[in-house]
Amino acid sequence: MNTYFIKKFLYGDIPEVTAGASDVKNTAAPATESKDTWPLWEVFIRSKQGLDHKHAGSLHAADATMAIENARDVYTRRQEGVSLWVVESKYIHASNPDDAESFYTPAEDKVYRHPTFYDLPDEVKHM
Amino acid sequence: MDNSNVEMNQLLNYTLHLADTNLILAQRNGECCAYGPILEQDIAITNITLDLLGQARNFYQYAALITGNTATEDSLAYLRTEREYKNLLITEIPNIDWAQIVLRQFFYSVYQYEVFKHLQTGADTQLAAIAEKSIKETTYHVKWSSEWVIRLGDGTTESFEKINKALQNIWQYTGEFFIPADYEKNFIDYSTIKEKWISKIKIVLEEATLKVPENIFMQTGGKTGIHTEHMGFILSDMQYLQRTYPGAEW
Numbered sequence: 001m002n003t004y005f006i007k008k009f010l011y012g013d014i015p016e017v018t019a020g021a022s023d024v025k026n027t028a029a030p031a032t033e034s035k036d037t038w039p040l041w042e043v044f045i046r047s048k049q050g051l052d053h054k055h056a057g058s059l060h061a062a063d064a065t066m067a068i069e070n071a072r073d074v075y076t077r078r079q080e081g082v083s084l085w086v087v088e089s090k091y092i093h094a095s096n097p098d099d100a101e102s103f104y105t106p107a108e109d110k111v112y113r114h115p116t117f118y119d120l121p122d123e124v125k126h127m
Numbered sequence: 128m129d130n131s132n133v134e135m136n137q138l139l140n141y142t143l144h145l146a147d148t149n150l151i152l153a154q155r156n157g158e159c160c161a162y163g164p165i166l167e168q169d170i171a172i173t174n175i176t177l178d179l180l181g182q183a184r185n186f187y188q189y190a191a192l193i194t195g196n197t198a199t200e201d202s203l204a205y206l207r208t209e210r211e212y213k214n215l216l217i218t219e220i221p222n223i224d225w226a227q228i229v230l231r232q233f234f235y236s237v238y239q240y241e242v243f244k245h246l247q248t249g250a251d252t253q254l255a256a257i258a259e260k261s262i263k264e265t266t267y268h269v270k271w272s273s274e275w276v277i278r279l280g281d282g283t284t285e286s287f288e289k290i291n292k293a294l295q296n297i298w299q300y301t302g303e304f305f306i307p308a309d310y311e312k313n314f315i316d317y318s319t320i321k322e323k324w325i326s327k328i329k330i331v332l333e334e335a336t337l338k339v340p341e342n343i344f345m346q347t348g349g350k351t352g353i354h355t356e357h358m359g360f361i362l363s364d365m366q367y368l369q370r371t372y373p374g375a376e377w
Contacts, residue, residue, distance in 0.1 A: 059167050
């Protein structure tokens with residue numbers, strides 16, 4: 001049976017079987033749950049001037065405390081930020097690259113969705 | 128020597144003691160570079176190493192200023208003989224394993240934190256300024272190393288065995304922390320520092336299910352230049368370049 005439609009993809013398009021997603025069933029032990037490897041975490045940093053946390057990269061850590069400290073040591077050595085988020089990579093779900101055509105291409109010919117067809121009043125700044 | 132000369136000499140020796148202890152621990156920790164147990168911890172321990180080295184530089188620069196003549200931070204760091212180094216013995220012991228590395232860092236960082244706290248309000252304004260700048264780094268070293276001690280001690284049977292072995296091995300080098308050398312007495316009072324150190328490390332060791340060893344003979348001598356058998360090897364590694372190519376720069 002083709003299970004394509006229910007197959008989920010994870011961050012970075014890592015197939016579930018190797019990404020260690022907690023809800024994966026009937027698969028061999030995921031690689032990240034091997035006793036010799038710590039789980040993978042994604043790191044998000046807010047810079048001093050920034051309002052949002054931006055994805056900076058990933059790292060390995062045994063738990064959230066260690067992940068935050070590792071993120072501090074690996075990703076903020078050059079004053080990159082003042083706030084950190086970490087999340088275990090297996091909890092991030094990603095769109096399937098095979099869906100790209102149906103997901104993103106249809107937007108290409110819908111330029112009217114950009115607010116470029118309106119005349120802005122002079123009073124409106126920063127647009 | 129008149130009184131002011133004696134005082135200057137004590138200040139110089141105490142500053143060198145602070146600088147040397149950081150430098151030798153940085154040299155030891157630096158051996159982990161590219162050899163850490165995992166990439167993230169390799170970077171963590173070498174970050175700490177760079178902090179220690181940066182603090183050491185500040186102390187050496189001050190010591191060079193006091194020494195005068197042609198002394199520089201580099202000549203003090205790289206061109207003295209073993210007996211002239213005043214670092215604590217704990218910094219010289221070999222790395223052996225990760226347990227030994229993090230426990231040594233923990234004992235030293237907690238101690239360094241209390242010393243910096245004390246120096247911040249001390250009479251010498253330059254030492255106070257360096258302490259104030261450095262204590263932020265040391266606060267993180269304490270946090271990082273405490274967590275590793277707890278993680279290993281309260282971890283698996285194997286990790287407990289390893290850190291317990293490290294504890295039995297390292298404890299003998301902690302007594303020296305609180306025994307003032309002649310040159311130190313003007314700058315520091317170890318009685319309250321010792322109390323705080325003991326109570327802080329006990330909290331972490333207890334959490335790590337480790338017991339403070341009792342009736343252990345305490346090694347001394349580092350502060351006055353009497354070192355362990357490891358010191359000569361550390362210096363030959365560390366000084367090789369400057370002695371082979373005097374004045375070499377990047």
